[in-house]
Amino acid sequence: MIIKISVAGLQPGMCLVNPGLQQQDHPEICLRDLQVEDAAQIQELRDRHFTDVFIDTDKGPYFRERPEEKVRMERMFSQVSQENPTAVASAPPFDAVAAVLPRADAQYTQLVQYCRTFLEQIKLAGAIDLESSESFVQDVIAREGPSGHAMYLLSKLRSYDEYTYTHTLNVSLLATLFGKALGLSQDNLMVLGLGGLFHDIGKMLVPEKILKKPGSLTAKEMEEMRRHPEYGARLLRERGDVAAPVLRVVLEHHERHDGKGYPRGVGNGQLAHASQLMAIVDCFDALTSDRFYARAVHQHKAVCIIYNLRGSSFSPPMVDRFIRFVGIYPVGSIVVFRNGMKAIVIEQNERSLLHPKVRVILDNRNRYCPPRDVDLAEVRHTDPNFAITECLSSRDCRIHIDAYMKAPG
Template identity: 40%
Template sequence: MAKVMRLERRRLDVDQLQLGMFVCELDRPWESTDFMFQGFLLDDRATLEAVRECCRHVYVDDFRQVEMPAVTVVSTAQSDLPAVPLRDEIAPAERSHARSAALVEDVFAAVRIGRGIDARACREVVQQSLDSLLRNESALLWLSRIRSVDAYTSQHCLAVSVMAMGFGRHLGLERAALEELGIAGLLHDVGKIGLDQSILNKPGRLEPDEFEHVKSHAQLGYWMLRGSAGMAVAVLDAAHGHHERLDGQGYPQRLDETQISQPTRIISIVDCFDAITSHRVYDAARTVKEAFQILMDLRGSHFDTSLVVRFIEWLGIFPVGTLVELHTGEVALVLEKHPRWQLRPKVVVLLDEQGRRCTPRLIDLAKVSADGLSQPYRITVGLADGERGLSMADPQLQALLASRELLAELEDQPISNDPAQGQR
């Protein structure tokens, strides 16, 4: 009897793809795309749409196809606040961000003189930040990218707080859990205030005893928070355990995966991502793609695998507040992500094809928009903060992003087909 051969690999047009299929080959070289792995599961709608945008056909491996569970929606308090346009949320987000920044400085000052931390004040500013996120996520996300190396710890805490809440919302957590995540992010590194700052901010490689000193911030933070009334268990756990690892090789307690809570796992991922993509005294900022690759390499050992995948799914390949290069050679800043299409955010062009500063010009990649040769605009690569002479700490960029009037003017501009329009 002839043996029946089962096909393992077959070609499909991208409009035939379904969730649960495993893509094993594209119709173009992998290195010319933004996909991080040569083979991946279509386990979410964003990835499916990204493949459809990039390719005309692909090959799928039927042996590796999985049945996707029905999507369940967890009820949250998001619907209490109506969504608003980015330009209308800029001012409220800026006020919320300023209050949060002032609170973090107050917390750090209180810790330095041995006073307790005001848990109620922390919750109030986190609630305001969460309200802003629920109205328009992009506004507070890009504000959290504006920072100075000199104030890294406090600004890092602000960013982790905002991203943790945004990620938690994507996971479908209830409002109370989102608030606790926000407070946990805000205070997860408070123990660093108790360290020798010359060691913490040392530009070069740390000696073994210096590294042990820096590692003590997790225990110090836990003691500080435990001595302050009204701190939720999730907040204490995150400060104590955000450097624990699923394989039991983390610090300070060498917990295993059964002992690390979900909030702590979330804070650990966000903390790592923000650190990698930020300028620090001992390391330059790296690209989002590099940060995602590191998270994926460490999944299962350091970080929760499913949460890493969901985090990348939420943040997107080109997150708000990151620099990107367009196919024209122009450099732009991602202003607002599209709710469905990761590769089609709204961007503001800042440098022309020759790398010169130009009058800011909005391009909405989700709309039909073409360059002077009638080629559709597309992002070719993500850049690290500071590349091409552009940084989120640049006053000109901050003025652009903080100006509600300018954003309104930009959003009202018609989409231009001429990349030279507005050049100086």
């Protein structure tokens, strides 16, 4: 498990991990991999004005010395998991998504192409095609059933090397799907869809050498990068016909719950709900995508990172709703059990997100076995072998989950 702790709580032996967040969004967090060897290293972090770090609790003494803390963390997760089960619809099951996957493949490629043209036009001519953007979002909103989810799952299963375009599409898609799960009105869904599509258009005005720099940015480069919400809002304002709530999402998508975001540093109470939602969706999709400066993390890890930023970067009720929507172990994740068996998460459990329904595909010796479906909520008290110890991405363990998308007969 990776958790955020304060630098004051660091001890030699602990393992710092870089969760893949961007330094310009979290200047107070030390974002690097480091095994802490002595007190001098901790002092160095203090001297550089870092107040927080992410650590991997599986690699150091943290939970060994604080077993009560582990229980507390798990309890917090299960609180999110069990509160208000009917307020947010969770993502559809794996088999329903799988049934529409072949069609979704071609549709996703088409939509990426749309985003490429849309962003290139802004870059070359500063022109925003509002009409076609609205009909693009209308099309996403009108999709019934699991086709939107299928496209999103696909984007995480395949390797796409055009992050700028796929991220734009994914944020618009995921924000709209999340908004639908919350039961929002058509007007609000349009704000989310357009807000997602437009959120980073200001980056088209940031020099490419800064955007695609693989290493850390200089203070000046960071300052320029942090201007992109204002650049984007200005482009939209100049058009004169973009709805104010959409403009606000673009301007506020890097503002944070604790007021430590940018460009204005306004916090809770001053931020639109749509902006709070967009901030989480933007972060989740960025973390789970391969970018110029960081490799994708799997969806469960991204959920944990977002959970750790609950109350600081992100609005707690919005984080809770988001986790209810995607799950603690999102559909399509690979989970490893105590005895080594591996399974694909195929459906969330309304009663407890910590115990999803799974399809077991590898036995305890890592050999493929006839797939069988297990509801972890049903076996949690009777079979200790089904305790989840780890979550992996299908890419990391080279499992082609497409092959398991049909329910076992």
